Amino acid sequence: MKKEKKISASFIYFFGAFGGILFGYDIGVMTGALPFLQDDWNLAGHAGLIGWITSAVMLGAIFGGAMAGILSDRLGRRKMILISAVVFVIGSILCGLAPHNGQYYLIGARVLLGLAVGAASALVPSYMSEMAPAKLRGRLSGINQVMIVSGMLLSYIIDFLLKGLPETWAWRLMLGIAAVPAVILFFGVLALPESPRFLVKSKKLAEASKVLSYIRKPEEVDKELDQIIKTAKQEEQISHTTTWGTLLTGRYRALVIAGIGVAAFQQFQGANAIFYYIPLIVEKATGHSASEALMWPIIQGVILVLGALFFLVIADKFNRRTLLTIGGTVMGLSFILPAILNTFVKSDASPTIMLIFLCIYVAFYSCTWAPLTWVIVGEIFPLAIRGRASGLASSFNWIGSFLVGLLFPIMTASMPQELVFAIFGIICFLGVLFIRFCVPETRGHTLEEIEQQAAERKLA
Numbered sequence: 001m002k003k004e005k006k007i008s009a010s011f012i013y014f015f016g017a018f019g020g021i022l023f024g025y026d027i028g029v030m031t032g033a034l035p036f037l038q039d040d041w042n043l044a045g046h047a048g049l050i051g052w053i054t055s056a057v058m059l060g061a062i063f064g065g066a067m068a069g070i071l072s073d074r075l076g077r078r079k080m081i082l083i084s085a086v087v088f089v090i091g092s093i094l095c096g097l098a099p100h101n102g103q104y105y106l107i108g109a110r111v112l113l114g115l116a117v118g119a120a121s122a123l124v125p126s127y128m129s130e131m132a133p134a135k136l137r138g139r140l141s142g143i144n145q146v147m148i149v150s151g152m153l154l155s156y157i158i159d160f161l162l163k164g165l166p167e168t169w170a171w172r173l174m175l176g177i178a179a180v181p182a183v184i185l186f187f188g189v190l191a192l193p194e195s196p197r198f199l200v201k202s203k204k205l206a207e208a209s210k211v212l213s214y215i216r217k218p219e220e221v222d223k224e225l226d227q228i229i230k231t232a233k234q235e236e237q238i239s240h241t242t243t244w245g246t247l248l249t250g251r252y253r254a255l256v257i258a259g260i261g262v263a264a265f266q267q268f269q270g271a272n273a274i275f276y277y278i279p280l281i282v283e284k285a286t287g288h289s290a291s292e293a294l295m296w297p298i299i300q301g302v303i304l305v306l307g308a309l310f311f312l313v314i315a316d317k318f319n320r321r322t323l324l325t326i327g328g329t330v331m332g333l334s335f336i337l338p339a340i341l342n343t344f345v346k347s348d349a350s351p352t353i354m355l356i357f358l359c360i361y362v363a364f365y366s367c368t369w370a371p372l373t374w375v376i377v378g379e380i381f382p383l384a385i386r387g388r389a390s391g392l393a394s395s396f397n398w399i400g401s402f403l404v405g406l407l408f409p410i411m412t413a414s415m416p417q418e419l420v421f422a423i424f425g426i427i428c429f430l431g432v433l434f435i436r437f438c439v440p441e442t443r444g445h446t447l448e449e450i451e452q453q454a455a456e457r458k459l460a
Helices: 009-040 047-075 077-096 103-131 134-162 167-176 179-190 196-201 205-215 218-239 244-248 253-268 271-286 295-314 320-344 350-366 369-380 383-414 417-438 447-455
Strands: none
Touching: 009 047, 009 077, 009 103, 009 134, 009 167, 009 179, 009 271, 009 295, 047 077, 047 103, 047 196, 047 383, 077 103, 077 167, 077 179, 103 134, 103 196, 103 383, 134 167, 134 295, 134 369, 196 205, 196 218, 205 218, 244 253, 244 383, 253 271, 253 369, 253 383, 253 417, 271 295, 271 350, 271 383, 271 417, 295 350, 295 369, 320 350, 320 369, 320 417, 350 369, 350 417, 369 383, 383 417
16 A cells, blocks of 8 residues: 655645745835836826726735635635635736736736735635644744745845846836746645645545644644544534624624724834835935835845844733834834924935834834734634634725725825825824724733623723
8 A cells, every 4th residue: 555645844834934925025026116117107197006006916905815715615725725826827927918008907917916915815824824733823923924024025136136127128027027936836735735624624534634644743633633623613603603793792892893903003004105115215205216226125125024033032022012012102203203303304314314214114013013913813803703803804904005005106296205104103103092992912811811801891
């Protein structure tokens, strides 16, 4: 009898992580491509079109994440990741082949690409968490964040390396190259098994046991399989009694507001305005061409990666609310202080000061709000509402990302750039107030304790 080939845990986690790199690449690549696209298609002065082209991916992601969650329960996590990778390849190639001045074609292609981005952002962490042993699940949010920002940094580096090409070739290659990691993801995931949790829900217990034998010690397989079966039965019973209206009942309302609020504030605080438009921000602040400012995204990318790595060190050493309060306060000051200085202390150094403060913002964002949002969303919702509430929080996050990407160029075209950032700074402070008054502390608490805490309106 042929011996079953074992699939190593490191292979599984690598391709789970690779999904994060793919997701991050497509978030970041437009940063460098946009200045060349803007010149090639004469989009200067068309702030609305620039906003739509940039934010179209997030519009698609709103629906991609929601559809992936529903379809993955029917088709399986692995199969949906494979489908997402195929859509990613097609969308990337279509973007690179956009006809000259085909603004609406490009917007449509990027919405299609967004379906894959949203699906990947939801499916890959879910698959990884279902394959990983319990002792590793707590760190997956942080590790996934490291991979996402690594993908963003990779896109910034590729943008920088391609900047010497003719305009029409530069932005097309930047967007089209996203197909390469998608192909790698497809063939990597093709070799992976389905998650044991989905197999149990599909009544394929023998296959679930076989998959667990690949990634667990022999003495752990039966015990974990029994736990998965027990949890699946609980969720099946809950699913028959839980509706969307359940989220608004007195028992859960406070926690739903807290989780969705954190997810929404993470985007409305303006981080993606920096990540999508930093070359144009530098151009407006300094007067230098945006296509010559592609070193700034790399600087931001390095800060993001270092911040995400630092979060892995501090994640479980400080309360969630403490880190979010410190991060949000510094982020708010980083946006507001340049506006104050520019108003009262006019200086040739003002653009440099603003860029330094933007770096400070990115540093604190990367080790507080960026990863902790998803840690809290994963911890704060009780089992009875977790699926629906987590999906709703993710949708609000993508809606915020879409609106920031769409509105930022329109806002900067109609008011001073420092004032736009000051508005985001005020939102940062509102986010801090929201954390202090509406969000319970989740570190070290069971789901039942968090639920009781919210019911009593007492914050740790």
